[in-house]
Amino acid sequence: MFDASPFIPAQPVATCDGERLTALCGPVATFNAGSEIYAEGDQAGALYQVAFGVVRVYRLLADGRRQICAFHMAGDVFGFEAGNERHVFADAVTLAGLRTLKAGSQADLSRELYRLAMQSLTHAHDHLLTLGRNDAAGRVAAFLIEMADRQGTRDDNRVALPMSRTDIADYLGLTIETVSRVLTRMKEARVLRLASSRDVQVLRWEALEDMTA
């Protein structure tokens, strides 16, 4: 379970500016890869900020099908809920460190926390567009671009994929075979290179962007 090489982004993330989010800068709790942070049906309340590592937030169907709503990386705040019950699951993809903000520790939600919550909504809308209006290649391309942008490694032409093909497939509404085939085709088309299955080198960003058009 312990992951010896947790994913660490190359540069600090915008939302982690410390100044506004002092309330979140408490002790860091560590979660091993695969361990649960919260489950659907749990009492909601706490918010979390990722200090390092990657977290997935997902919904689950009775038959085991899974839809990953978002991957959260350093700086991201997650855990926003409508009522007092969790509607989604959250667990660590890699070894992850989280800071906690208990509900009610601030009587009123600050404008900044509201903004972060709304970022989750904007991301969900982007994600809906990806799932609703892109074919398999477009979805994978959008995913690689999103990962690079959030890691800030676009200029390095590198994208680290801390999650498995299964996670990627469940994020994009595809099967792992399709994800794998798309990557192979992109490799053959000289759009990218796979240093290893989790380490992508992007040769032509424009080609990726055209696929999401």
Add this chain to the structure above:
Amino acid sequence: MFDASPFIPAQPVATCDGERLTALCGPVATFNAGSEIYAEGDQAGALYQVAFGVVRVYRLLADGRRQICAFHMAGDVFGFEAGNERHVFADAVTLAGLRTLKAGSQADLSRELYRLAMQSLTHAHDHLLTLGRNDAAGRVAAFLIEMADRQGTRDDNRVALPMSRTDIADYLGLTIETVSRVLTRMKEARVLRLASSRDVQVLRWEALEDMTA
């Protein structure tokens, strides 16, 4: 453009409780079917509560492809944004009446408004599950169930569809032909009956629910 028979839900919606949302109970502005409420890139700020009619919120791609994120009906509050710019378009599906809450008219966001904003997030997550993990029949079934629940007409075994097949297709990430075919197959399977193309009578809810499993 004027729609003589605006869609009006059969019963008041839970979020429209009036007591908590007094700030939203100002004058009602009327929008003709098809008219724009706001566009991507507009300055954000105002929130809207639907008094009657139906509104669609959507993202648009350069080539005209469209992903509808949500349909809003009487009682719903929409217009939440992360920054000071709109990320989505909103316009009236039918003749619609909206009450406006200008940003900043309350210095702090009330807990109640936060809860409504988070409902949008929960809905987006449900929608992601529908798009990511259901086939065409499952998506249409989920859509019919959602519409019936929000109209409160499930006990009547009736679902009014105030929007076109194109709107439904753009909401579900399908083509209009596929939506039409799925409805025809459901009709043939005696799961539902089509009084008219916009008026569905549901004969077997369990059958619909099984499709979304």
Add this chain to the structure above:
DNA sequence: CGACTACTTGAAAAGAGTCAATTCACGTGG
């Protein structure tokens, strides 16, 4: 009645899923 738009239907083509078999990377133990 005629024109327009929305919706439905059909046939062929493309895309993604399924099932099965390898291959690959990595850690363990001989």
Add this chain to the structure above:
DNA sequence: CCACGTGAATTGACTCTTTTCAAGTAGTCG
């Protein structure tokens, strides 16, 4: 150090679903 076992990823062959393109039908408004 190498053989082996394990889980992850890739590849192939085939099937099934959905899209695409092209008619055709049904309402609606002048």
